[in-house]
Amino acid sequence: MLWWGRCAALTRALNDATGKPAVHFDERDLRRPAFLPENYYPYPAGRMVHLPGLAPLPTDIPPWASGYRLGTGPEQGSLIISQTLRNSTPPVGRAAVVKGHPATITPPDSNGAPRSVTWSDGTYTFVVTTGGPPRLSDEELVHVAESLG
Numbered sequence: 001m002l003w004w005g006r007c008a009a010l011t012r013a014l015n016d017a018t019g020k021p022a023v024h025f026d027e028r029d030l031r032r033p034a035f036l037p038e039n040y041y042p043y044p045a046g047r048m049v050h051l052p053g054l055a056p057l058p059t060d061i062p063p064w065a066s067g068y069r070l071g072t073g074p075e076q077g078s079l080i081i082s083q084t085l086r087n088s089t090p091p092v093g094r095a096a097v098v099k100g101h102p103a104t105i106t107p108p109d110s111n112g113a114p115r116s117v118t119w120s121d122g123t124y125t126f127v128v129t130t131g132g133p134p135r136l137s138d139e140e141l142v143h144v145a146e147s148l149g
Contacts, residue, residue: 005066007047010049013134015051019062029083029124030054031083031124031142031148031149032066032148033081033147033148034147034148034149035143035144036068036079036118036144036146037070037079037140037144039070039071040068040069040070040077041068041069041071041072042067042068043067043068043069044146057071064082064083064084065080065081065082065083066080066081066083067079067080067081068080070132071077072126076112076132077130077131077132077135077136078130078131079128079129079130079131079136079144080127080128080129080131081126081127081144081148082126082129083124083125083126083127084124084125084127085123085124085127086123086124087120087122087125088120088125090102090119091104091106091118093105093106093107093118094138096119096142098119098126098142098146099119099121099146099148101119102119102120103118103145104118105117105141105142106118108135112132112133114129114130114131114132114135115130115141116128116129117141117142117145119145126148128141128144128148143147
């Protein structure tokens with residue numbers, strides 16, 4: 001009987017508070033980097049930073065993210081890797097390639113805003129974001145993106 005109850009729960013449609021179908025994300029699908037630049041460490045639990053306005057990700061589906069920071073001091077360089085279920089339109093920027101997929105690198109600006117590389121693989125949209133200072137170079141952003149697995 002317990003087995004049947006679990007099967008029924010797995011096949012039942014769930015809706016969010018607005019009545020839209022809830023999106024299920026299996027944490028095992030969250031990509032993790034095999035390469036991090038020197039001296040970057042995972043953010044402690046609960047210390048995820050938010051760097052808004054980097055890519056036009058859909059607002060109806062939440063992104064899943066992991067964060068890293070340079071060193072252990074406050075207000076150091078940061079690296080955020082986000083993953084959203086489904087493709088989204090990339091931001092304006094320089095063309096690049098990540099794992100054989102077209103990608104966009106947002107340009108640096110005079111205000112020192114965060115920068116990112118964005119691409120879709122047909123199932124997910126990925127964004128690797130650098131904030132700081134210091135910010136990672138385009139080459140480092142792509143290297144981190146290529147290492148996701």
